[in-house]
Amino acid sequence: MALEHAILVSLLEQPGSGYELARRFDRSIGRFWTATHQQIYKVLRRMEADGWVTAEEIGQDGRPDKRCYSVAAPGREALTAWLREPVQPETVRHELAVKIRGAAFDDAAGRAALISEVERYRADHETTLRRYLAGEQRDFPDTGDLDAGQRLQHVVLRGGIEYERMVLAWLDDVLHTLHDL
Amino acid sequence: MALEHAILVSLLEQPGSGYELARRFDRSIGRFWTATHQQIYKVLRRMEADGWVTAEEIGQDGRPDKRCYSVAAPGREALTAWLREPVQPETVRHELAVKIRGAAFDDAAGRAALISEVERYRADHETTLRRYLAGEQRDFPDTGDLDAGQRLQHVVLRGGIEYERMVLAWLDDVLHTLHDL
DNA sequence: TTACCCATGTAAGCGGTTACATGATTTG
DNA sequence: CAAATCATGTAACCGCTTACATGGGTAA
Numbered sequence: 001m002a003l004e005h006a007i008l009v010s011l012l013e014q015p016g017s018g019y020e021l022a023r024r025f026d027r028s029i030g031r032f033w034t035a036t037h038q039q040i041y042k043v044l045r046r047m048e049a050d051g052w053v054t055a056e057e058i059g060q061d062g063r064p065d066k067r068c069y070s071v072a073a074p075g076r077e078a079l080t081a082w083l084r085e086p087v088q089p090e091t092v093r094h095e096l097a098v099k100i101r102g103a104a105f106d107d108a109a110g111r112a113a114l115i116s117e118v119e120r121y122r123a124d125h126e127t128t129l130r131r132y133l134a135g136e137q138r139d140f141p142d143t144g145d146l147d148a149g150q151r152l153q154h155v156v157l158r159g160g161i162e163y164e165r166m167v168l169a170w171l172d173d174v175l176h177t178l179h180d181l
Numbered sequence: 182m183a184l185e186h187a188i189l190v191s192l193l194e195q196p197g198s199g200y201e202l203a204r205r206f207d208r209s210i211g212r213f214w215t216a217t218h219q220q221i222y223k224v225l226r227r228m229e230a231d232g233w234v235t236a237e238e239i240g241q242d243g244r245p246d247k248r249c250y251s252v253a254a255p256g257r258e259a260l261t262a263w264l265r266e267p268v269q270p271e272t273v274r275h276e277l278a279v280k281i282r283g284a285a286f287d288d289a290a291g292r293a294a295l296i297s298e299v300e301r302y303r304a305d306h307e308t309t310l311r312r313y314l315a316g317e318q319r320d321f322p323d324t325g326d327l328d329a330g331q332r333l334q335h336v337v338l339r340g341g342i343e344y345e346r347m348v349l350a351w352l353d354d355v356l357h358t359l360h361d362l
Numbered sequence: 363t364t365a366c367c368c369a370t371g372t373a374a375g376c377g378g379t380t381a382c383a384t385g386a387t388t389t390g
Numbered sequence: 391c392a393a394a395t396c397a398t399g400t401a402a403c404c405g406c407t408t409a410c411a412t413g414g415g416t417a418a
Contacts, residue, residue: 018371033273064368082280083280102186104333153285199398223378245398366417374409379405381400
């Protein structure tokens, strides 16, 4: 598991509420770790009970109260301990690849439907790539004067960008292959 | 869920036992879907109960008996129905990216340890790439005369190859970034 | 007035991991 | 003689998803 650690990193970069964390997991952090708000709230409560984070009740006018979380010393220690552990090999779950190989056992109508799906999927990834590139322009316009944290965030973002480019090129390959069947 | 469907595709490509499926999930299918043998046996039993697959008891001399599974008509229908469903957006879980961003909150010793980890991780992916390329040479030496199923298997394999190349290039970028901190 | 944003939860269930178990045969 | 291969499972646990719930404020 690493949701706890992803939360620790995010809170170290910037303290915030469960709701704010959920939004980050839909945006920047979501590039490499997804989580629903339910799961985030649950883990935050456990981390608070374990003393990894501390919460500050903040009353707001015109808006519901929120609990702003910050990382405590034990949480920081837990993070550094985890950083020193070996990286677990990722578990791969690529549904589209299964469907492409499955298309061999479907008829022409099924393959036509798959082509539409791949095109929609491709459009989604093109949108994602554009969002990443816009974020890069916004957050890292001048690559000269960045601190360590920013440089690390940037290299992770570059990974996302290169991943999306690779996916788009592959999907073109897939579409050609499906058309040529 | 799609483990059932990954199993259906694999059994349509070639009938086999739970043990053989587990080995395939460690090799070719494992490129896009991972599963342990325990999970595979469990799902196979359920699929058999649902009439998706049929099992044939095969006694072997010098080896334990095995149950050879084949896809039945209802299983094939379930697969084509699933193929027509929209592709679910993948849930991303990239532990290494979390660790890289986390390195901003660790000391020099921690960053040195992370560099070692990234190098080990890089070596693993280089091995994987070489295995993919060897498999491509072996299974698709002549791209001219391939049937539909082979061409689809090949395009999925090409995706794996391009993914590994992208990862290797990015890891070099990561290593440079970590060294320059 | 419909719908979305802010903000935080509970409850049920399931897919999947981890640990453990068995036992014969072949290979180093 | 130990280790790996072949072959199939059970049991406990848990991370995570899905569905449901609440309630005020704000924009179209």
